[in-house]
Amino acid sequence: MISVEDLTKKFGDITAVENISFNINESEIFGFLGPNGAGKTTTIRMLSTLISPTSGKIIIDNKDLQGKGEYIRSITGLLTESPGMYDKISAYDNLLYYSAFYDMPPSRRKDNIEKYLKMFDLWDRKDDLAGSYSKGMKQKLALSRALVHEPKILLLDEPTAGLDPESAHMVRNFIDSLKKEKITVFLCTHNLEEASYLSDRVCIINKKIIKVATLSELQNDDKNKRVEIVFADDAYRYLKIMEGIDKIKDITIDKNRAILVIEEPELSNPLIIRKLVKNGIKILYFNQVKVSLEEIYLDLVKNEGKK
Amino acid sequence: MKNAGIIFKKEIKEVIRNKNIWLPIIIITVIFSIGMPLFMIIGSESILRDEDTVNFITKMFGQVEDPLRVLIGFILKQLLIFLLVLPAMVPSLIAPSSVIMEKENQTLEPLLATPVKTSELLLGKSLTALVPAFVISTINFIILTLVVDIAAYLKLGYMPLPTAEWVIVAFLLSPILSFILTMASIIVSSRSTDIRSAQGIGAIIILPIYLIIGLQIAGFFLLNFIYLLVGCLVLLAVCPLVLRLAVKIFDRENILTRWKMKA
Numbered sequence: 001m002i003s004v005e006d007l008t009k010k011f012g013d014i015t016a017v018e019n020i021s022f023n024i025n026e027s028e029i030f031g032f033l034g035p036n037g038a039g040k041t042t043t044i045r046m047l048s049t050l051i052s053p054t055s056g057k058i059i060i061d062n063k064d065l066q067g068k069g070e071y072i073r074s075i076t077g078l079l080t081e082s083p084g085m086y087d088k089i090s091a092y093d094n095l096l097y098y099s100a101f102y103d104m105p106p107s108r109r110k111d112n113i114e115k116y117l118k119m120f121d122l123w124d125r126k127d128d129l130a131g132s133y134s135k136g137m138k139q140k141l142a143l144s145r146a147l148v149h150e151p152k153i154l155l156l157d158e159p160t161a162g163l164d165p166e167s168a169h170m171v172r173n174f175i176d177s178l179k180k181e182k183i184t185v186f187l188c189t190h191n192l193e194e195a196s197y198l199s200d201r202v203c204i205i206n207k208k209i210i211k212v213a214t215l216s217e218l219q220n221d222d223k224n225k226r227v228e229i230v231f232a233d234d235a236y237r238y239l240k241i242m243e244g245i246d247k248i249k250d251i252t253i254d255k256n257r258a259i260l261v262i263e264e265p266e267l268s269n270p271l272i273i274r275k276l277v278k279n280g281i282k283i284l285y286f287n288q289v290k291v292s293l294e295e296i297y298l299d300l301v302k303n304e305g306k307k
Numbered sequence: 308m309k310n311a312g313i314i315f316k317k318e319i320k321e322v323i324r325n326k327n328i329w330l331p332i333i334i335i336t337v338i339f340s341i342g343m344p345l346f347m348i349i350g351s352e353s354i355l356r357d358e359d360t361v362n363f364i365t366k367m368f369g370q371v372e373d374p375l376r377v378l379i380g381f382i383l384k385q386l387l388i389f390l391l392v393l394p395a396m397v398p399s400l401i402a403p404s405s406v407i408m409e410k411e412n413q414t415l416e417p418l419l420a421t422p423v424k425t426s427e428l429l430l431g432k433s434l435t436a437l438v439p440a441f442v443i444s445t446i447n448f449i450i451l452t453l454v455v456d457i458a459a460y461l462k463l464g465y466m467p468l469p470t471a472e473w474v475i476v477a478f479l480l481s482p483i484l485s486f487i488l489t490m491a492s493i494i495v496s497s498r499s500t501d502i503r504s505a506q507g508i509g510a511i512i513i514l515p516i517y518l519i520i521g522l523q524i525a526g527f528f529l530l531n532f533i534y535l536l537v538g539c540l541v542l543l544a545v546c547p548l549v550l551r552l553a554v555k556i557f558d559r560e561n562i563l564t565r566w567k568m569k570a
Contacts, residue, residue: 050560050563051563078420088324097317098417098418101310101313
């Protein structure tokens with residue numbers, strides 16, 4: 001549905017994104033993660049044809065973005081980082097105004113406005129000025145705006161920012177449900193828990209792409225495999241022995257628990273256990289630890305920064 | 308074109324609701340279209356009793372048969388120039404805020420993400436400034452004509468307006484001026500970062516109009532049919548230039564990234 005090839009955007013001397021490439025399949029939720037200034041908003045702006053790339057190619061729905069801006073904008077819905085509503089007109093009129101630019105029968109537009117305002121619990125306050133809405137309500141209104149014209153692709157920049165936990169949960173469930181409607185979602189977020197819950201694949205970016213993979217691919221990457229050993233007594237007593245085993249790359253100790261990063265864990269684990277037992281160490285448990293996306297992300301971004 | 312109409316319809320409602328735009332327009336109308344002409348026509352006979360005024364008329368126009376008619380004609384030419392204030396002022400009140408407010412309220416990005424073309428956005432925004440400018444200056448022209456004619460007829464027994472010069476100012480010079488100032492205001496607001504700077508620069512844009520008014524009052528020249536026609540032709544030649552510049556500057560990327568560059 002979306003294909004990006006060697007995309008670069010420069011603002012004068014500043015490079016916002018450099019040679020990024022990825023593909024997004026139809027009805028896939030694609031998490032786009034990166035630190036501040038990594039180029040997430042620039043990428044979403046290029047995908048929504050708000051700004052043009054310095055070089056590279058974007059193909060959306062089999063159409064090259066170049067010269068097809070209006071078509072692309074007609075099939076995409078954009079949720080911008082800040083909701084941006086006309087404060088002096090009602091919430092309903094805001095949606096009516098934005099949706100008027102799409103080629104859609106007025107009755108269907110109105111039905112969709114009603115559908116989304118009801119879905120996001122805003123229907124009772126539809127005639128209130130948008131300026132009187134709280135930040136969370138505005139965010140839900142902005143999400144309705146992005147959806148009201150039935151887009152094939154949804155570009156979301158921090159969709160749950162500013163929402164209370166209940167609303168955030170509702171929005172997440174809603175985004176998850178979009179898969180059934182075959183809507184492709186490009187999800188920019190800082191919320192790694194949200195990204196791991198929603199995304200079919202994640203892309204970690206810091207001006208350049210660091211990694212594109214599914215969460216399980218990332219977790220099963222040898223670099224991200226961790227082992228937890230629970231000792232019968234204080235783990236610090238065995239630190240020296242563990243440090244002496246060359247297959248162990250990193251050790252984190254908490255009381256009688258040690259978390260180890262191991263090179264080629266499937267091959268090395270039996271050797272490590274044997275060595276520890278040989279040294280008379282009592283091991284209560286030896287478990288594989290599933291690394292969270294947050295840990296993987298921080299690790300990747302940190303390593304990228306060192307390069 | 309349909310999208311420009313949607314933008315215009317929404318924007319014009321906001322303009323109509325905005326007291327900050329209407330208040331100066333009403334004040335100017337009351338002063339220049341009602342108060343000043345009434346005062347000058349009613350008081351014209353007493354002005355003529357002043358020896359300096361008679362000397363001034365003789366110096367300017369030579370020996371005239373009907374000094375009162377000449378004086379009224381002169382006063383109306385002075386008022387004529389004030390009629391240019393509104394078509395210049397209205398676009399500079401409306402146009403800068405119509406773009407900058409979108410930037411400040413962060414509504415511009417979602418708007419640009421719709422299928423609206425940049426040219427439609429520019430047209431919609433321009434019409435929002437141009438239509439009120441034309442309507443207001445035409446209404447002013449009508450009010451002034453009625454006030455002057457009724458007062459002059461009752462007091463002096465004839466109706467001096469409209470003249471050919473008035474028609475040129477109201478229906479040719481005013482719309483051209485409004486168009487140029489609208490485009491200039493849009494150029495300024497596309498490049499501005501906040502509403503204050505846009506309105507500040509917008510106020511500077513209309514300074515040449517005040518300069519013309521000042522020069523005429525100071526007696527450097529007196530606008531006549533030929534001057535007005537030449538002025539119109541010169542400004543007409545400027546129109547495509549400002550339009551081209553506005554279209555060039557008012558592009559999606561420019562107005563978005565000039566406002567706030569976010570990576």
